[in-house]
Amino acid sequence: MNNELRVINIGLGDFLSSLTEDGVPFADVDWKPPAQGDPELIDILFDLTAGFRDDNGESRIDAANQTGLRRILGAQPVVRRLLPAREFIADFEENVILHAGPHIEWEDMCGPMQGAIVGAVLYEGLAKDAGEAGRLLRKRSIVCQTTFSRGVVAPMAGVVSRSMPLFLAENETAGNVAYCPINEGIGHALRFGVHSKPVLDRLKWLEKELAPALDRALVSLGGVAIKPLMSQALLMGDEMHQRNVAASLAFYRSVAVELCDAADGTDDLKRIVSFMTSENEQFFLNLAMPAAKTAMDTARNIPYSTLITAMNRNGVDFGLHLSATGDRWFTTPSLYPKGLYFPGYGEADANPDMGDSAIVESYGIGGMALGAVPSVTNLIGAGNLMESLEFSYDMNHICIGRDPDLAIPNCDFAGTPAGIDIRRVVATGILPLIVSGVAHHLPGVGQVGTGIVTPPMEVMNKALRAFHSLVTA
């Protein structure tokens, strides 16, 4: 008897009896109503799944998403230079300060972002103190713009001014580039809203000493390919958002020899080596971010594609980009991260989720690759290692593919989930996981913890509705 049936069951378990008796292979779906049972969204999902077909019955949406996925997986980001922002961005005016996430006016910004902006104004010498900086910002003598508008990604407050050095990452496959400032380290830092003298002094040191030396090293190396470092770091237990220990050292190893020649004397070299190897375990995050952006930007503006191309937050709102809707922001208020707090701080101190850093999750690492990182089990509120693997496994439900070059050893070397399809997010109600630092909600206090957060469900629903209107128009 021919019995080539292979069955997926969605619904009554009773019907499985005959399959069991006959040894027919089946997979039983642990089912919940799609889109939390919302009839309008289900109709949209139905239309976006059954409809939009070419003459052969193939889905234009699926085809567009596959195109996007191929580009994302094919990206080969190389970090080539580290120069002041004004060198890359010719029209970066003196009175412009960039911030993370969707656009927000000075008055509406959260405390840490305001603190960071004031810091950047002081850093550029545009005001003599915080009071004057505030006045200039209120008058709009100093203007705030998004990092996104200048091709930059930056973590937390994401504040960038024209003198700050930026890494340039180039996607060798497609030729596109993205920029990111140097990571300042954990704790008291401009990106968490602190603009004390030590913070500003360190920024100056990064600009005057570390950046020129590291740039010379990068130039003499012809750039450092980032994806192979990511691949190694995953094997060593980094997910490259919350944990970058191995990746930072792997990057240092890549430049170490050239840095010896590039640095201005032994003392200078010692400070740089100390900063990169022992003071700042997050160094690599700011390389992973522009690398991820160069990959994700290649998936932008593909007609019919429902892939998420960026997730950025400004500390008040969560912003989302979809491929087919290009640079249109979908925003809703950000959520608060759940996490672990430094001694003396708690949830009441937290600022809502902030920063461009979720570009790494859009790409498939960070919170999307938690299975690679047994050490964050506690951080994400998982009771045990198995539960933390489940978080990672869940991410496959919302992605259309995996990156075989970014293998997760704990998941039997299955690649990191890649290509977040917003249809699947809305249908399953499973949201991308984002790991994030937690800033104090007041300016000047700094980082108070680290934790995990998701986009608000509503921003997903909103973007899906807008996509549907666009394709049905």
Add this chain to the structure above:
Amino acid sequence: MKETPRPVHSLVLPGVYRDSVFLMKLSGRARERSGAARVTALMATSRNKDLLRQSGLLTRDIEAAGSDDLVVAIDAGSQPGKVVEKTVLDLLAKPPRALRTPLEQLAPRSLPMACERLEGANLAMISVAGEYAKYEAAQALSAGLDVFLYSDGLSLADELALKRLAAQKGLFVMGPDCGAAVVGGTPLGFANRMRPGTVGIVSTSATGLQEVGCLLDRCGLGISTAYGVGGRDMTDDIGGISSQTALERLARDPDTRFIVVIGTNPGGKTRRKLAGLYAGLGKPVLLRYIGTDEYGIEDAAGIPHADTLRDAVVMTAGRIASVLDMSDIDLPSAGAGQGAGALHGYISGLFSGLALCQESAQICRAPLPGAIYANVPVPGVDSISGQEPVRGHAFVDLGADGITMGAPHPLLYPERKLERIVRELCASEVSVVLTDVILGNAVAPDYAAHLVQALDRAAAASGGASRGKRVVVSVCGTEADTPSRSSQIDILRRSGVTVLGNNAAAARHAAALCLEGVAR
């Protein structure tokens, strides 16, 4: 060693990293799989390049590669170099298929993940509520799966969208509201364990499919494949899209030599379209259209039809084997003289499926005087909701959409059907309860015993009055079902239930009992 150096192929994958253990394993696997003489995959560090040089595998391309690049040196031996290269690339692109971590214990939470888990999945069985089922069915079709759609409650527009998509992709939607099918020998939904054979079935009704399949089984014949197509498929709204797919598949199926089509209330346009199809299948087709008496279109096309499901089986059997004892399909016949007495009341027909209900109403309509009601469409029979008491013979499909209203089907949870039987037996105007006993996959176990208990409850509630009434049933099932048909018949007969050999015979018997009552 005096080996002639052979040409070395090399692959350079810039910026691709794998650890050395992985690459050693990959090298071995690629060599085995491709039949190459040597395959060595390495990261192109200077140390590794030295190793390659020593073994004569260093090419100019590998020499030029950097330590971030993955390189593969291939001594293809007797194999074409390109084939070996492809083997290596395939192995690199494909992560190991089966998860060997505890993650494989986790149930997939969506259809795409289930498809990843079960490679080569080809059928989705969907039985969640209709408003959700449509999306799951769309996902299944999108993933290239046929769909067995048990769910009902889909709009006509959604059904049409799904079926058009399926047709466009060469796929098949059984349903919506499909209760039974037999594919690859395995019963799906409520279908029975039927003998394998040469008859293919296409049916808009699960119970129609079951009755024909089980009666064929009892003739010693069997079925090749039985497709349910959904209750509305042959309406002109849907236009028989799934029926057409089913017929095309049966026409292609080498095991199918005869085809029985069971349709409930087919639309005129669709009947014309299907009549054209039947003629071109190259296999004999026999029709049983329930709810119609008129076969002008099909007669003109030379397609024969039967007047009952039972007759459809007898006629098909007659074509397969000229000498065949078909008496068994009418057995057992009614026990004589049981519960004799004047039957002045009405028939209350209570069914678990459309075809059996409709056919019973159709059979009883002709001989019985007075009003006849049904909650399924039959010419000459008045329409009721099935919930309200009526003064007349009533035929109610308790599996109908309007009656289940989201509650589980009576075949899965028969309590409501049994309560209804008790109620009817206690009603003074009812003298015959005509009902079905349907066996099959996933059907509530040992239904006959529960029916007998219900009769006892009715007797207690009516002070014994219900014992003077007749309970007439036919048992739709096979000996291979669990429980078997004969075991259920034994239980019923021991309790004084009149058991007929098939649905049509039971309906005729019930009608005859009432006519006797009228004659007295």
